[in-house]
Amino acid sequence: MQFTVVSGELAAQDVDAVVVNLFSGVDKPDGATGAIDAAIGNTITALIEAGEITGRSGELTVIHTLGEAYSGNGAYSGFAPKRVVVAGLGKADKFDLDDVRTVSATTVRRLRNLGVKSAATVIHGAGAVGIEPGDAAEAMVEGAILGLYKFDKYKSKKQSGDDDAEDDKTLESLAIVEPDTAGVADVEAGVTRAIAFADAAALARDLVNEPPNVMTPTKLAEEAERVAGAADGLSITILERADAEKMGMGAFLGVAQGSREPLKIIRIDYGGDARHADNNLWLIGKGITFDSGGLSLKTSSGMETMKSDMAGGASVIAAIQAIAVIGPKINVTALCLATENMPGGGAQRVSDVVTAMSGMTIEVLNTDAEGRLTLADALAYARENGASRMVDVATLTGGIVTALGRGNSGAFSNDDDLVDALIAAGARRGEPIWRLPLDDVSKRQNRSKIADIKNTGGRPAHATTGAHFIGEFAGDTPWVHLDIAATAMTDSLSGWRTPGATGVPTRTLIQLVIDLAK
Ligand code: BES
Ligand code: MN
Ligand code: ZN
Numbered sequence: 277m278q279f280t281v282v283s284g285e286l287a288a289q290d291v292d293a294v295v296v297n298l299f300s301g302v303d304k305p306d307g308a309t310g311a312i313d314a315a316i317g318n319t320i321t322a323l324i325e326a327g328e329i330t331g332r333s334g335e336l337t338v339i340h341t342l343g344e345a346y347s348g349n350g351a352y353s354g355f356a357p358k359r360v361v362v363a364g365l366g367k368a369d370k371f372d373l374d375d376v377r378t379v380s381a382t383t384v385r386r387l388r389n390l391g392v393k394s395a396a397t398v399i400h401g402a403g404a405v406g407i408e409p410g411d412a413a414e415a416m417v418e419g420a421i422l423g424l425y426k427f428d429k430y431k432s433k434k435q436s437g438d439d440d441a442e443d444d445k446t447l448e449s450l451a452i453v454e455p456d457t458a459g460v461a462d463v464e465a466g467v468t469r470a471i472a473f474a475d476a477a478a479l480a481r482d483l484v485n486e487p488p489n490v491m492t493p494t495k496l497a498e499e500a501e502r503v504a505g506a507a508d509g510l511s512i513t514i515l516e517r518a519d520a521e522k523m524g525m526g527a528f529l530g531v532a533q534g535s536r537e538p539l540k541i542i543r544i545d546y547g548g549d550a551r552h553a554d555n556n557l558w559l560i561g562k563g564i565t566f567d568s569g570g571l572s573l574k575t576s577s578g579m580e581t582m583k584s585d586m587a588g589g590a591s592v593i594a595a596i597q598a599i600a601v602i603g604p605k606i607n608v609t610a611l612c613l614a615t616e617n618m619p620g621g622g623a624q625r626v627s628d629v630v631t632a633m634s635g636m637t638i639e640v641l642n643t644d645a646e647g648r649l650t651l652a653d654a655l656a657y658a659r660e661n662g663a664s665r666m667v668d669v670a671t672l673t674g675g676i677v678t679a680l681g682r683g684n685s686g687a688f689s690n691d692d693d694l695v696d697a698l699i700a701a702g703a704r705r706g707e708p709i710w711r712l713p714l715d716d717v718s719k720r721q722n723r724s725k726i727a728d729i730k731n732t733g734g735r736p737a738h739a740t741t742g743a744h745f746i747g748e749f750a751g752d753t754p755w756v757h758l759d760i761a762a763t764a765m766t767d768s769l770s771g772w773r774t775p776g777a778t779g780v781p782t783r784t785l786i787q788l789v790i791d792l793a794k
Contacts, residue, residue, distance in 0.1 A: 277424065278449040279417055279471070281464045282396070283457045287315040289396035291451065293359040295383055297400050298324075298331035299368040308398040308455065312360055316341055317351030320362055333366030333375065336386050359392065368405055374706030376400045376407070376415035378771035381423020388424060388447040396451040399463065410462035413452050415706075417470035418477075420450060422772040422779065425478055427485040472598040473705070473786055477779030479503070480587070480594035484764065484777035488566035488583040493614035496565060496586060497540040500593050500612070504544050507600035515541035525613075525653040527632040531646040532615035534570055534623025539615040541657075542589070544596050546608040548793065556607035557792060558663040559596070559785055560654045562647045562670035563589030563614035570617050570643030571626055584777060585647070587764035588669035589614060595785035602786070604793035609663070613654045617646040629727045633657060634749055639727040647672045648731055648745040651757075655749040665694055666755045667788070668746060669781060675738025676759040684710040685763045685781060688743035691754035698756050701787035706772070707780050709758065712740060719744045 286294055286308045296309040303324050305313050313320040319339055323329040329337050339360040341352035363379050365371055379400050387395050400416060402409035424447065454463045483491060483499060491499075497514045504512035517539055520529055532539040542563070549555045564585035568574060574582065589612035596610040624630070628640045630649070633656035638649065647670050658666050676686040685702070687709050689695035695711055702709035718740045721733030729748060733741025743757045750757075763780045766773050 277420065277447060279467050280449065280451045281413070281460055281467055282451045282453050283455070283460045284453065285311065286396055286398060286453045287312055287355065289357065289451055289453065291357055291394040291396045292392045293361055293387055293395045294357045295361045295363060295395060295397035297363045297365050297379070297398060298329060299365045299371070299404070300331035300333070301367070302331055308453070309362070315355050316360060319351065329362055329364070331364045331366070333364055334382070335364030336383060337362040338386070338390070359390070361386065363400065365400060371401055371405050373407060373411060373415045376412050377419030377422070377706055380416040380419030381772040384420045384447055384450065385423055388445050391445055392447055394449045395447065396453050399452060399454060408462065409454060409459050410466035412466075413463040414466035414470040416452065417467050418474045418783070419772045421471070421474035422477060423774070425481060425774050427482065427776055469602070472601040473783045476594040476598035476786060477782045479597060480590040480779040480782040481777040483590035483593070484584050484587045486583070491565055491583065491586065492537045493540040493563070493565055493616070494538060496563065496589065496612070496614050497542050500542045500544060503593055503597045507597060509546060509548075509603070510596065510600045511545050513543040515543070523633055523657065524631065525633045525657070526630040527638055527649040528613050528615070528653040530624040530628060530630040530640060531570070531617055531649050534618040534620045535616035537565070537616050539613070542593065542612040542614060544593065544610040546596055546599050548604050548606045548608065553607065553662065554664050556609065556662065556664050557789060558609045558611060558658040558666045559592040560651065560658060560666055560668040561589035561592035561610070561612045562586065562651060562668070562672065563612040564617050564646060564650065565614060567617045567644070567646065568619060570646060571619050571623050572642045572644040573619055574644060581765055584765050585671050586612070586614065587671050587760060587777060591669050591780070591782040591785060594779070594782045595789070598786045599789050602790065604790050606789060606793040608789055609658070611654055611658060613650045615650065617643070632749065636729060636748065637727040639724040639730040641730050642732040645731045645742070648742050651746050652749045655746065655755070659751065659753055663753055666750060666753055667694070667698060667758060667785070668755070669758045669760060669785070671761040671764050672759045673739040673742045673761055675742070677762040679712065679739055680710055680762060682762045682766070684708045686739055686759040687711045687756055688714050688740065688747070688759070689756040690714070690747060690750060690752070691756070694754045695756045697791055698758070698784065698788055701791055702781065702784040705783040705787050707763070707784045709784070714740065714744060714747060
């Protein structure tokens with residue numbers, strides 16, 4: 277879709293539809309909504325009086341003017357757009373940037389499904405509630421790109437999103453109308469930023485939504501190469517099994533040994549601050565392209581979403597794509613140790629003892645707790661290669677779904693500043709994060725009778741014992757573990773989240789990097 281920023285009157289735009297808005301409790305619209313109301317014979321005011329438009333959140337009213345040629349001398353005379361869409365914004369004092377994303381996503385989906393090709397819109401929330409127009413426009417474009425996202429490449433007949441229509445409709449252009457000429461530059465900058473953020477999140481969704489027979493470790497490495505090749509300032513290194521053996525990545529190798537697909541170590545470097553090598557952040561994503569559980573086999577239904585077990589890896593690869601576009605003054609490395617977790621004659625056994633790259637021995641009591649094993653070696657590799665801060669992102673535990681539900685990703689950390697920065701970045705991008713404690717009581721659950729540590733801590737504080745395990749390999753390097761098992765995928769369409777992969781936490785990671793570079 278084409279986004280343009282226009283300065284001037286909304287009513288004057290030559291488009292199929294114009295979008296205005298209304299907070300709840302407003303009975304006489306002003307601003308752009310008032311101007312459109314006046315241009316269409318006070319129809320909006322009449323519908324408010326009739327109780328048909330209330331301004332409540334989620335409400336979308338389509339007023340069909342049918343265009344100038346049709347309306348003749350009637351109430352809509354002289355008004356070119358065939359439709360006026362009034363979007364309810366809810367209560368003004370509760371309205372925030374994520375509401376902007378949501379309104380934008382639901383509105384553009386409706387426009388698309390109506391067959392609208394070109395639309396012009398007000399900037400929802402700009403000014404009214406202390407939201408800067410540039411930030412509001414940014415959130416609108418993020419919401420529009422993510423809300424229109426579809427993964428239909430394997431469908432012979434294309435479908436238009438949330439309805440069952442089999443025709444492939446597309447909204448081709450959205451003009452964002454900023455009334456104040458002086459504000460245009462800020463709005464344009466917001467749109468440019470939004471495209472970098474949302475394209476990255478869409479890339480993460482694509483990587484996750486691909487079926488696991490396509491998105492193998494080899495294919496993921498190829499996709500990473502494509503990302504690195506397309507951007508200035510990114511360099512890529514792909515390492516193989518022999519390299520993992522040389523480095524002593526026994527924990528990662530143990531997970532990979534049951535799979536016929538070659539493992540890949542994917543590393544992308546962005547050098548934004550070459551003169552200060554220490555000014556760096558490592559983004560480390562879990563990259564299990566399919567998690568069958570290994571010999572500790574999952575149930576059939578438990579496997580249905582396990583192509584998404586590389587969502588952490590997808591998010592770090594996608595994030596660095598946007599980071600290269602935005603160009604912050606900080607060094608960033610995206611790292612993903614990719615493999616399948618499969619059963620089979622060569623698979624690791626339950627009760628095997630492996631030696632991780634750090635030298636620590638691990639008793640593998642559940643081959644389905646494979647994420648922490650791969651991350652153990654990933655963190656060791658990062659530290660050996662000079663990481664000064666690390667964020668690992670992983671679909672690590674079903675326990676985090678139990679603990680937090682689907683509204684928040686769970687964070688664990690040894691560093692208050694880093695985790696606070698991550699939580700703030702998540703809030704800024706509408707991807708909520710909640711911190712959970714790393715307490716000593718649950719830490720003891722990882723003690724092994726025969727090795728330094730075991731890879732399962734039992735049922736209590738399930739997500740926490742996983743985090744503790746990874747924490748053993750973070751040592752004293754500032755580190756956050758982000759468990760996205762509950763947030764990486766969704767069943768339902770809701771605002772900017774479309775069914776399938778959500779792209780979480782790609783935009784949060786990009787925001788974190790920008791914030792740390794300040
Ligand atoms: N990839 C799964 C976690 C997961 C579960 C992600 C549901 C998304 C949705 C992970 O590898 C796993 O199997 N975890 C086990 C760990 C247990 C065996 C200690 C779990 O959470 O049950
Ligand atoms: Mn598993
Ligand atoms: Zn897993």
